[in-house]
Amino acid sequence: MHRYINIREVDPLRDAAHDRPLRYDSLGRRLRDEVxxxxxxxxxxxxxxxxxxxxxxxxxxxxxxxxxxxxxxxxPREDITPGxxxxxxxxxxxxxxxxxxxxxxxxxxxxxxxxDYVFPSRQSDVMSTESMRNVVRDLAVHADVTIHRSDxxxxxxxxxxxxxxRHSLANYMLADSDTRLVDVRNHLRHRSVTxxxxxxxxxxxx
Numbered sequence: 001m002h003r004y005i006n007i008r009e010v011d012p013l014r015d016a017a018h019d020r021p022l023r024y025d026s027l028g029r030r031l032r033d034e035v036x037x038x039x040x041x042x043x044x045x046x047x048x049x050x051x052x053x054x055x056x057x058x059x060x061x062x063x064x065x066x067x068x069x070x071x072x073x074x075x076p077r078e079d080i081t082p083g084x085x086x087x088x089x090x091x092x093x094x095x096x097x098x099x100x101x102x103x104x105x106x107x108x109x110x111x112x113x114x115x116d117y118v119f120p121s122r123q124s125d126v127m128s129t130e131s132m133r134n135v136v137r138d139l140a141v142h143a144d145v146t147i148h149r150s151d152x153x154x155x156x157x158x159x160x161x162x163x164x165x166r167h168s169l170a171n172y173m174l175a176d177s178d179t180r181l182v183d184v185r186n187h188l189r190h191r192s193v194t195x196x197x198x199x200x201x202x203x204x205x206x
Contacts, residue, residue, distance in 0.1 A: 012145055017033040032120075035119075052117070066087075
């Protein structure tokens with residue numbers, strides 16, 4: 001059973017990053033939380049992949065990010081190591097990702113962290129997956145976004161989590177009749193299209 005959101009719910013989440021109350025407030029931190037939402041649904045990365053992103057992986061002039069093999073989820077077989085993949089920023093033209101990243105990387109808060117990672121915290125060079133989960137949940141609750149469940153049962157905004165953006169991207173892609181299952185497989189980097197079919201069978205051509 002998966003949770004996911006419609007693409008139109010992304011803007012309320014981005015707005016929530018800038019208007020929800022914070023104990024330790026700063027524009028840079030708010031930008032970080034907005035970037036977290038945008039990159040999560042832009043790429044469909046797993047949470048542990050997302051947290052390991054570094055500024056040096058981004059080629060903003062080319063609107064690309066190079067995701068090294070070592071930060072990608074291991075394949076089931078030990079003799080296979082995923083290779084680096086190059087992914088387009090904002091491939092569907094919804095989010096203004098390049099402009100957002102330029103603003104964020106240039107912010108005083110981000111520069112002052114002195115971290116190579118895209119998502120530092122106040123206490124550490126990089127956010128934990130639990131911290132990411134807390135941020136996403138808080139944004140969803142503040143924005144009161146509509147969460148969908150693959151079993152059709154009602155869902156509460158507090159159920160949104162980083163991996164749900166991966167499912168949301170798959171849902172968005174498969175809503176397009178021109179999208180092939182292998183396209184989703186390639187974007188999400190499943191080892192086999194059979195995995196994609198099994199995980200997202202309920203999304204296909206609804």
